[in-house]
Amino acid sequence: VQQANYRQSLFANYDFEVNDNLSLFAQGIYGFAGVKGPWFNSIVMTGPWQATIFKENPFLPQNVRDIMTTEGRDRFNMGYSGLAPLDRDTPLGSYSVEQNDEMYSGMAGFDYDFTGGAMDGWNLNAYAQYSENGQEMIFRDGMIMGRLPLALDVIPHPTNGSPVCRAAVFNPGTFGDCVPVNIFGGVESVSPQAASYLQDEKTVVASDSEQIFAEAVLNGEVYQGFGAGPIMMALGASYRKDELRQWKKDLQDEFVFLNGVNTGFRGLIPENLPNGMPGVRAGSVPPGFTGNSSLSNVLFTGSYQTPDTVLTGGFSVKEVFGEIDVPLLADRTLINSLDLNLAYRYAEYTGSGGIDSWKYGLNWRLTDEFRIRATRSRDVRAANIRERFDATAGGANVNDPVFGNAVIGTSSRTGGNPLVEPEKADTTTIGLVWQPTGMLDGMAISFDWFNIDIKDALGQLTFQNIVDGCHIQGAADLCQYILRDPTTNQITRIDRLFINLSQQVLTGIDAELNYRREISLFGGDESLGFRLYASQVREYYNQLPGAPRDNIGLEQPEWRVLPALTYSRGPLRVFLQGRYFDSRTLNRNWVEGVNVDVNSVASVTYADLNLSYEMEMGNQTYRLFANATNLFDRAPPQTPGNPGFVGGTGGPSTGLYDTVGRTYTVGANVSF
Numbered sequence: 001v002q003q004a005n006y007r008q009s010l011f012a013n014y015d016f017e018v019n020d021n022l023s024l025f026a027q028g029i030y031g032f033a034g035v036k037g038p039w040f041n042s043i044v045m046t047g048p049w050q051a052t053i054f055k056e057n058p059f060l061p062q063n064v065r066d067i068m069t070t071e072g073r074d075r076f077n078m079g080y081s082g083l084a085p086l087d088r089d090t091p092l093g094s095y096s097v098e099q100n101d102e103m104y105s106g107m108a109g110f111d112y113d114f115t116g117g118a119m120d121g122w123n124l125n126a127y128a129q130y131s132e133n134g135q136e137m138i139f140r141d142g143m144i145m146g147r148l149p150l151a152l153d154v155i156p157h158p159t160n161g162s163p164v165c166r167a168a169v170f171n172p173g174t175f176g177d178c179v180p181v182n183i184f185g186g187v188e189s190v191s192p193q194a195a196s197y198l199q200d201e202k203t204v205v206a207s208d209s210e211q212i213f214a215e216a217v218l219n220g221e222v223y224q225g226f227g228a229g230p231i232m233m234a235l236g237a238s239y240r241k242d243e244l245r246q247w248k249k250d251l252q253d254e255f256v257f258l259n260g261v262n263t264g265f266r267g268l269i270p271e272n273l274p275n276g277m278p279g280v281r282a283g284s285v286p287p288g289f290t291g292n293s294s295l296s297n298v299l300f301t302g303s304y305q306t307p308d309t310v311l312t313g314g315f316s317v318k319e320v321f322g323e324i325d326v327p328l329l330a331d332r333t334l335i336n337s338l339d340l341n342l343a344y345r346y347a348e349y350t351g352s353g354g355i356d357s358w359k360y361g362l363n364w365r366l367t368d369e370f371r372i373r374a375t376r377s378r379d380v381r382a383a384n385i386r387e388r389f390d391a392t393a394g395g396a397n398v399n400d401p402v403f404g405n406a407v408i409g410t411s412s413r414t415g416g417n418p419l420v421e422p423e424k425a426d427t428t429t430i431g432l433v434w435q436p437t438g439m440l441d442g443m444a445i446s447f448d449w450f451n452i453d454i455k456d457a458l459g460q461l462t463f464q465n466i467v468d469g470c471h472i473q474g475a476a477d478l479c480q481y482i483l484r485d486p487t488t489n490q491i492t493r494i495d496r497l498f499i500n501l502s503q504q505v506l507t508g509i510d511a512e513l514n515y516r517r518e519i520s521l522f523g524g525d526e527s528l529g530f531r532l533y534a535s536q537v538r539e540y541y542n543q544l545p546g547a548p549r550d551n552i553g554l555e556q557p558e559w560r561v562l563p564a565l566t567y568s569r570g571p572l573r574v575f576l577q578g579r580y581f582d583s584r585t586l587n588r589n590w591v592e593g594v595n596v597d598v599n600s601v602a603s604v605t606y607a608d609l610n611l612s613y614e615m616e617m618g619n620q621t622y623r624l625f626a627n628a629t630n631l632f633d634r635a636p637p638q639t640p641g642n643p644g645f646v647g648g649t650g651g652p653s654t655g656l657y658d659t660v661g662r663t664y665t666v667g668a669n670v671s672f
Contacts, residue, residue: 003037021113029105036098048288048485048492050077057154058163059182091195098138105131122220131211139203142298145289146256146268151181153284171279174258200298203253207246214239229327238319242385247310253298267294295393295411313389321345336365349382355422371433382422387498391415396463401471410491417497425454443515457504463494468589475547503543509536529566557582575610601639607631623669633662
């Protein structure tokens with residue numbers, strides 16, 4: 001089900017013409033967007049997160065205690081899931097998150113046209129902009145992992161025999177408020193008092209990002225040309241500065257506090273270990289939640305900050321650029337026009353140094369109907385502020401090849417990497433455009449072949465890609481992002497950071513057909529339009545450091561087709577669109593019949609409908625509209641999944657398929 005969301009926006013623009021040559025402009029934007037819904041469905045405590053249950057626990061069923069006596073055990077580890085279900089009627093309720101983003105942006109600039117002299121006909125456009133975005137992630141009813149091990153270590157009270165936390169007996173000054181929890185018998189066995197002790201009312205992770213940007217562009221005619229048209233040029237320079245700050249508003253949600261003092265640790269430490277906390281029994285805290293092996297005091301809300309600092313980062317970039325259009329030939333046999341385009345840009349990034357990019361292209365119009373275009377370019381992109389410095393703690397589930405592809409639940413850190421280098425993409429495109437006349441007037445057909453070869457591509461691999469790359473594909477550089485327990489060799493954490501891939505290549509074909517003509521079905525003043533867009537991925541792979549090609553394109557549809565039909569009659573417009581996604585491989589690393597029965601995902605087609613009607617009343621124009629997305633309520637193709645670290649199963653890709661079902665939208669716009 002789609003999460004609840006809400007948004008507000010305000011836009012203001014002002015233009016002032018000082019004289020025939022100079023005009024000033026300013027713009028302001030305010031936006032607020034929020035989304036809320038469930039966070040993690042349930043806690044899964046397996047492997048290094050298994051709870052320890054001691055024999056003297058009075059909640060322990062007697063038959064289990066008898067078995068322990070027979071086997072000479074004083075404790076056992078118990079893995080479990082579902083301690084925090086999505087059911088508000090249970091004692092532990094549900095774990096939810098609300099994300100609010102508030103954005104301010106202001107921009108001012110000028111536009112000046114030169115007249116007379118050597119600069120006659122040239123134009124100068126310059127502006128400066130300041131933007132700020134504030135974000136709050138509000139987590140409600142999260143599990144306090146600095147308390148759960150204490151509440152599970154239950155003994156009979158020394159005087160009355162009632163269940164009591166062992167830590168409350170041995171260190172009442174620090175843990176006297178501990179409430180024992182009974183997990184035998186399901187969530188319903190948890191008392192309201194225990195639920196109140198274990199749940200955090202609200203955790204807030206906040207971040208602020210700021211950007212300063214300024215740019216000036218000068219453009220005009222350089223030379224009258226060689227008879228095919230004037231040579232045009234543009235020159236410019238820009239400056240950008242980005243800064244990010246991220247923090248937890250209450251450090252008690254990040255670190256364990258004892259007697260009001262921040263211990264600097266995100267989890268409890270048993271009293272027998274260095275920095276041990278008196279009253280915390282040896283063996284009572286799972287290794288995954290011990291000290292700073294734990295992600296945060298409140299589950300799945302961790303950050304990279306320390307007890308004394310917050311996460312901060314920033315960078316700036318200075319750029320100069322130029323572009324020139326040179327008409328080479330015109331009005332020749334099979335050369336209606338032939339134009340050359342050249343461009344160059346140099347950028348200097350703090351932390352990455354200087355890097356240049358360029359482009360050259362030809363546009364050859366053979367006749368009024370046929371045109372050939374070709375472009376070769378070197379494009380560069382440095383990591384943005386969040387790709388460098390953002391950080392989030394959470395959970396993940398992977399198939400671990402070290403343990404026979406067993407499903408492993410583990411903690412994770414996801415975010416930026418200040419050490420990444422800019423990515424460089426060499427792009428080649430060759431295309432043909434046909435715009436016939438006569439009986440087919442109104443039609444346009446285009447075919448474009450493209451090849452994008454990215455060196456040092458910036459990317460975030462999936463958790464499974466990191467594990468498979470390290471252990472199956474031989475990408476040794478990825479192993480540093482997988483942390484394992486030195487004793488059991490179980491995965492304790494995976495760091496999913498932005499990294500530079502050695503190479504990423506995408507080759508494909510884009511084809512488009514457009515046709516529009518006037519018709520008369522219901523009295524005239526009508527038009528009918530048809531558009532067909534198709535894209536084929538012919539090759540798509542990653543090259544990880546020290547590893548063979550990884551054909552990630554196998555998990556993408558080879559063909560995507562978007563047909564659309566538009567009918568207009570006066571103020572009425574009807575738009576019908578289809579969306580076709582080809583079949584694809586479920587998991588490129590699986591063998592059908594070995595890892596899974598069916599290693600493919602079926603194709604799917606959706607239909608969308610839009611109706612709109614415009615009418616004028618006085619000086620105002622009203623537009624009424626109604627949309628139906630996924631008109632026939634097609635379900636997404638079903639895919640098998642694994643139990644996640646937080647419960648539930650994997651499902652269809654939300655990036656490709658409609659996972660909500662048929663939705664309706666009605667509304668109105670007014671212009672005045």
